[in-house]
Amino acid sequence: MYIVPEKEIAALVTRKDNFDAVEQVFASMASKSAYNFPVIREAIGHADALYGFKSGFDRAALNLGLKSGGYWPGNAAKGLTNHQSTVFLFDADTGKCRAVVGGNLLTALRTAAAAAVSVAHLARKDSKVLGMIGAGHQATFQLQAVAEQRDFEKVVAWNRTPEKLASLEKVAKELGLPFESVSLDELGAQADVIVTIVSSQAAILKDGQVKPGTHIACMGTDTKGKQEVEAALVARATVFTDEIAQSISIGEAQHAIADGSLKQADIAEIGAVINGDHPGRRSDDEVTLFDGTGVGLQDLAVASKVVDLAIEKGIAIEVDF
Template identity: 75%
Template sequence: MIIVPEREISGLVSATDCFTAVEQVFAAMARKSAYNFPVIREAIGHADALYGFKSGFDRESLALGLKSGGFWPRNFEKALPNHQSTVFLFDADTGRCRAMVGGNLLTALRTAAASAVSIKYLARQDAKVLGIIGAGHQSVFQLRAALEQRPFEKIVGWNRHPQALSRLEAVAAERNIPFEAVNLDRLGAEADVIITIASSFAPILMANQVRPGTHLACMGTDTRGKQEVETDLVAAATVFTDETKQSVTIGEAQHAVGKGLLAAAEIVEIGAVINGDHPGRISATEITLFDGTGVGLQDLAVASAVVDLALAKGVAIKVDF
């Protein structure tokens, strides 16, 4: 069995590697040659933690396995990332465990890659202002990935605790792009693309705060009950997602579907846009919304890439298991 420790990940895989892996697996999902298994995600009744499993199989790449982990909100006090996860890969021909890969950084990178894919295919080509709601650990990865997709000229940000926006301001400074902390009204009025990456159980962004032509990448809702944007905003948008089944059960669309404001059949899996089977955005005034629920196949795709890179660079640990 191959082990790739968490400490090795940053030196092995790039944001571009993750973008390519996620884009390819979304396309495979749309071709029905890759599929996710049912998600298990539960509050465990200890340390306020959410814990679960995401798994799947890609018949094209033969990636088979699962990611085990979750969200421990008190880890900040212990100088640990709140998100903790490990990816296990299995040999599709024999069922033997092939690899164990540290999943913390990979989770942040693959989540950012998914929103970046949505920006590539759904945001207006003339998008100039990027808005970010949320300034937690994953927000920096989101910002860096988004900046590769459009020549943004300004970044605006909002967070419940404004002091945390300094991490986004630092990234903006690296790229010589102006950054401004704003209220939600201004963010919606100025931003052409809005990324939401907040762990929220109540809507933060309202429909009347978003102007026509905006693309939203809603990346923080991955559990039943979570919600980042108002249901009326979801209903007013053309909704795309990574996987419809997750979108309507644990994603941002769960509330609009539950209220009868949106039908599951109206939601488009982004792989169809990547494959050219759906046009994506059809007008400059259309509001597009990507409901990024986070699918197991994303984790397997990036973990598989990491294993290949670790073997090629000689940093993989091999054990008899």
């Protein structure tokens, strides 16, 4: 069995590695050669923590395993990341544990890669302005990954507390892109691609604020009750997702489904676009929306890539288990 510690991962894997792994697993899901198992997520009644498992099996890549972890709100005071996770990979032929991999950074990387895959396949080719809504820990990963998918000329951003946009401005400057803090009205009027990455219980971005032809990647809604954009905007858009079952129950589509303005049959898997079974964007005026709910197969795909690289570079720790 191999162990790849959290501290080694940043130097091992590139954004292209993550993009390719996530793109491949979305394609496998759409072709029904990969599937996620039911998610377990529970409040454990200690330390205000939420704990759970995401797991699945990709027959094409032979990735079998699970991500175990959750959210400990008191960790920051202890000098630790509030989100804690570990990925366990198993040999699909024997069931033996193949590897244990630190999952904290990988979770951020695979979430950003999912948004990037959606932009690569759904955004207009002439997209020039990238809009960012949210400035938390995940936002910088989103900006780095998505900015590589089009020849953007500018980044505009909004956050409830504008001073927190400094981290995004720093990344934009590193990418050589002008950066501007704007209102939501201004963001929607300018942006050709919008990434939302906030934890919210009420819609932040409204239908009337989004111009025709925009691609939106909604990456923050992964729990029942959460909401980043107005249901009318979801209903107006052509909606794509990682997994339809999660999109309608815990994803951004849940609210439009609940009010009847969107039907399950209206939602397509992003993997179908990757496979060529769905045309994706049909016109320059069409609003497209990716509902990124986050699935266990993403974690397994990027973790497997990390293990291969760690073994190749002699970094993986091998133990008799």
